[in-house]
Amino acid sequence: MTDRNSTEYAGWGRALRANGVLARPNTQSEINANAPAIGNRRSYGDAALITGGTAQDLTQLDRIIAFDRTTGLLTVEAGISLGELARVLAPQGWLPAVLPGTGFATVGGAIGMDVHGKNHHHVGSFCQHVTSITLIQGEKTKTITPKSGSIWKATCGGLGQTGIIVQATLQLSQARGDMMLVSEQRATDWDHHIALLDGSDAPYTVGWIDAMATGTSLGRGIVEEGEICRGLKPTARGSKKIPFDAPHLALSSPIVRAFNALYYRRVPKSGRTVVRPINDFFFPLDKIHDWNKLYGRRGFHQFQCVVPLNQSSVLREMMEKVASSGLASPLAVLKRMGAGLNGESAGYMSFPMEGYTLAIDFPNRPAARDLIAKLESLALKANGRIYLAKDALSTGTAIKSMYTDHPKWAAATAKADPHKHLQTDMTRRLDLRT
């Protein structure tokens, strides 16, 4: 039951596109073991694109297979989205331990990218709460666990290259309610912003940064700290949709500058505390469907890097370049990441590491691409790395020097997928499988 027609489709950033076959299996038995799996295509670049081949959209495999309400162990099919899980589980007192910035990400995608959330400083990354993964490898179906060694570390954050992820068991975390108590305060400049992030011990912490502010205001923003609570539910507001590609003017520099200034002043000088539905806190942009169309047909890029704690000055240098370029969009985020659960990362190619992570969106223009190249070389020099879920522009040489465990990953994937059936546009562009 597959659609044999070749179609054009894109990553979330819409700057990179592919022409190929999109298949959509409805049951596990319909899966073709030799075609890479994709989910809701929330990776910005080409991680979910397969030009000239077949990509298997697994979003129809979206069932909960087993749920133990006493232990919080949940087995699901890989195509279920994290937003759906949060919606179903929170009223029953549980939540996925890690939730990324969009609820549209699927469990399979969250494993393939080893995603992180606003609580990384406490609980580590997504895969550190996965207790087993079922993979289809050629003729075989195999279940692996953290004790499986290199295949596990190559699967977590492994871009789906070790087999088709069809099921996973997650250790959920207990949620005392389905509301979020959020305190917001202004960070007046770079040093203040970093100090607030360093000083935060809240379960969930993230900083929004005004990437247009320069001079003494450089790095100003709002630091949000959240804690799950029980509360009165405000009436649900419907979602909105961006119906067509916006004109280029929509995110031009004067408009972004004005928006950011207003957004900054939204929070009073003395700070404030508000109660929000958890989905609004975790997935603030999901209410605006297809918000990626705001950037027009040319699409956009997101630059996201993490640098070690002692390299925050390099991050400041990046911020100076971004602010003076006037190219950034309102979406810019700064966060302090922890060392991971038990001080280690889940997989060989996992992005999260202890340090500061900066994520900024740019419209897809030549000047922005040049700037991103500069930011990347700064990240590399600072012993940092960039996030493959966002990347569309990097080179294999840079990625391989950032991810020092890459050779171990390449060896494990060569064993798991010897004929390289699971390659994607990203693994080819970055020449990762060699």
Place this chain on the structure above:
Amino acid sequence: MTDTWIILGASSTIAKAFTRSVAETGAHVILAGRRMDDLEASAADASARSATGATPVAFDARDPATFQPIIDAAIATGGTINCAVFVGSMPSQDDINADPALVDGTIADSFTGPARFLQMLAPVLSEQGSGSVVGVGSVAGDRGRVGNYVYGAAKAGFATYLSGLRNQLGRNGVHVLTVKPGPVDTVMTQGLGDQPFMTTADAVVADIHKALRKKRNTLYTKWIWWPVMTVIKLIPEPIFKKMSI
């Protein structure tokens, strides 16, 4: 009293979405279909989503021997029995032209099978004096078109059957809703390419619940199909027979 929903054809895409929606209100679901392993997985999914109970049972529209055990399973739950029918099969008209024997199966799956099942269930619902029947037909049943008329004829028969069932059960407080979806992005429509006014299973389910609340008799979903089909039904046969729509 909790609701019990018999879901006939529980593996279909729309049925899956409907099952979830009633599971989340705490209903007991009886999942009837052919693939037991798939039904068992769906039952686990329904339980995790707060269904009071979830029972997979074998159902084959072409095998009436499978019907009574489903009704017995529903009665055993002790809840208010409701039934939603999502069965049907749609071989392409070209395949049917090549193998006329396919007519029998298409009509059994989409019309005579579910009609016989509902006929067996009707006395139980009458005695209960409440509950709802949701019968999923198709806009294809509103007029016989060159590209799809065997399926269309089966759905037309089913729609007429539902109309009569409504007439009968309505006297005893049981509501019958006929649903006529246009193209929905499901297993059935995969590979057909772009379809006009395509909608999603979740949107159809939301419309069904709204129509149940308002006790509507016939629901076109998307709504645009009501004016579209009204116009198509009005085209005089001498002209219609020359058209390919």
